[in-house]
Amino acid sequence: MTDYLTIDWRGRDRGRLERMRSLFLARSEDGEPAATGDYWLTDRDLELYDATYGARIGWKWDSVLAEALAAGLGAGSAAGEAWNVVDWGCGTGIAARRAFAAGLIPGGARVFMDDRSSPARSFAAGRLREASAELDVRTGSPPPGAAIDLALISHVLSELDTHGLDQLQALARRAARVVWVEPGARSIARGLSEVREGLLATHLPLAPCPHSGACGTLAPGNEDQWCHHFPEPPQEAFIEGFWARFGQELEIDRRSLATSFLVLMRRDLAPEHDDDPTRARILGRPRIEKGKATADVCDASGVTRCELWKRDAPRVWRTWKKASRATLDYRFEREGTRIRRVLSGPGVDGSTDTADEE
Ligand SMILES: C[S@@+](CC[C@H](N)C(=O)[O-])C[C@H]1O[C@@H](n2cnc3c(N)ncnc32)[C@H](O)[C@@H]1O
CATH class of the missing domain: 2.40.50 (OB fold (Dihydrolipoamide Acetyltransferase, E2P))
Known part of the structure; x- marks a missing residue:
């Protein structure tokens, strides 16, 4: 049974959650990169985020990872060699935890929790170590030049300026496998489609794309289109009092998980592929x-x-x-x-x- 965090809805927790909601919602709606620095003010911010917004992001990851695995992303692990995995902009590290739980990260992997925020890096590493003693969990970036077997990226696009985005794209280009999950807002989803275009020469899109050509949402005349999807939340979202209260207090529709995402695999590792026109x-x-x-x-x-x-x-x-x-x-x-x-x-x-x- 899930152990839900006790939230003091009438006290300071509420202010913390509201501050985060306005930070994240404002960013995903207007699509402007935020100029603000580290917003993880206390460990309680991280704990609250992980139990609420982060848990909902975890539901998205569960759905995306199921598609990624079905599309063959797990294949091609060199026998005997420990994977290097990075969770970039890890926050509380929900992406790595879910990827491990889904079986995408093999035991023995080195997992790098990378974030500009030092409290976030430590929190994420601690939670992943609690989840598995089989992993070699580190904080910071993988060493320059090291092979990256898997890059996990989640809910960071709206926070990056051009330099940050360039850095992240360079990391994605280095990675054999990329799983990137973002909100389903129009500007963010279209931004992710642009990232896809930049990686197309080196990486094959495995999901959600039904083809490996240029992204149709970016074609002239399709400015009102964006690639977004609605993963089904788990049963707990509908039946647990914790989630009912969360939805009421923060006026968030807990059943709607608008998501954009990309699953990519370097072409030299990817399965043989021909686009099926149907x-x-x-x-x-x-x-x-x-x-x-x-x-x-x-x-x-x-x-x-x-x-x-x-x-x-x-x-x-x-x-x-x-x-x-x-x-x-x-x-x-x-x-x-x-x-x-x-x-x-x-x-x-x-x-x-x-x-x-x-
Ligand atoms: C909305 S949180 C998402 C956290 C986590 N990936 C998730 O999906 O729950 C965005 C994270 O990106 C980090 N971040 C933002 N800009 C960054 C940058 N330029 N370099 C590294 N981390 C960054 C923030 O500190 C924050 O932890």
Whole structure:
């Protein structure tokens, strides 16, 4: 059973959580990099963040890591050699903890907790050591020139100026595998798509992209598109009093986890790959209308607003109506903007989804 942190909602904890919320929300909404320095003022800030905002980010990581592993990101570990892993801008280190729990970080790995904030580095390292005695947990950056087997990056993009972003991109280029998770806000998701473009020559995108070409959201005319997704929160988000109180006190919809992310693998390690022109991913959520749905579909031809008529694929339409599936990964046959046949994906016969009958 989860041990929830006791939060003094009528005392100073509330102010601490509100200060962080305004810091993070303001940044993800306006997309401006923050000029402020270290904002981890006390260890209690880190503890509170880890139990609340950080835990929610952990739910996103669980979903992204499941996709990353399904797409083959774990493969190619050189037998006998300890991995170098870095959690960059680690904060409380939720990304590394979740990646270890998911089995992506092998035992024996050296894990570098890297952050401009020294209290954050220490906190993150301490929590990861508690989670596993099998890892060699360090603070700071991997040595210059050392191979990086896995870079974990989470919720930092909106805090970086040009220099910080250049540094981070250089680190990502060095890494054999990159998993990068950000909020689903438009400006941030589009920023992440630009990062993807910069890494495309050296790295193959494994997820969420259904193809390995240029990102369709950045094509002229698609300025109102952004690659974002809604991972399904775990049951505890719906049933635990801790999360109900968190949602009420801070006016945060605990069930909505808008996320943008990238999973990349260096091309020399990545599996053989040919783009499948029928592969497609729904961006955001489909919009349901009577007898049809509209969805922004990303595939090898770009991003296109498409319709799905209920009569063409009733179970898929019902699945979208229920909006219960986080990963709207499909194979479609289209005629122009009309999806004519759904070949595979949630709601198709044989898939694991169980859409309710109307
Ligand atoms: C919103 S927190 C996210 C923490 C953690 N990655 C997570 O997802 O929960 C952003 C973190 O990035 C760190 N950070 C911001 N700019 C940085 C920089 N230029 N270099 C290193 N760390 C940075 C901050 O100190 C903070 O810990």
